[in-house]
Amino acid sequence: MRELSVYYCDKCGYYAYYQLPKNAVCHKCKQSMILLSISHQEFTNLDYEARDRFIVTKMIAASPTLANRITAPEKLYHQRKLVGTLTQQIKEQEKEIKSLNETIEWMHAMIWDELRKKQALKEEVRRLKELAAPAQQD
Numbered sequence: 001m002r003e004l005s006v007y008y009c010d011k012c013g014y015y016a017y018y019q020l021p022k023n024a025v026c027h028k029c030k031q032s033m034i035l036l037s038i039s040h041q042e043f044t045n046l047d048y049e050a051r052d053r054f055i056v057t058k059m060i061a062a063s064p065t066l067a068n069r070i071t072a073p074e075k076l077y078h079q080r081k082l083v084g085t086l087t088q089q090i091k092e093q094e095k096e097i098k099s100l101n102e103t104i105e106w107m108h109a110m111i112w113d114e115l116r117k118k119q120a121l122k123e124e125v126r127r128l129k130e131l132a133a134p135a136q137q138d
């Protein structure tokens, strides 16, 4: 018989044991779960608190932005679900920021283009005025 491995969901923090990776799908989030680098035996030897601690540490480590923001990770060790939500929110925000930055870049390019056109028109008007000026003095 194949040995059981420990898997966790990085979205909600749910963990479970499976023999085959293809079965490691979170029933709630419907997403593939991540294999933990601990044997099933070692993991089940841990008490529930230590298991939470282990998984939360993994979840935080997998989200560098979150890791940087958390000054007291031990406060989150009992909050597997919360950590999952936070890492997901950060992922979403990063995506949003990226698309906002792209929009801003695009707007800058457009504005500069418009400004250049306006500047060229101003130059044109100035030159035309200069050409017309001597004639008016007559």
Ligand SMILES: [Zn+2]
Binding pocket: 009, 010, 011, 012, 013, 014, 026, 027, 028, 029, 030
């Ligand atoms: Zn899940």
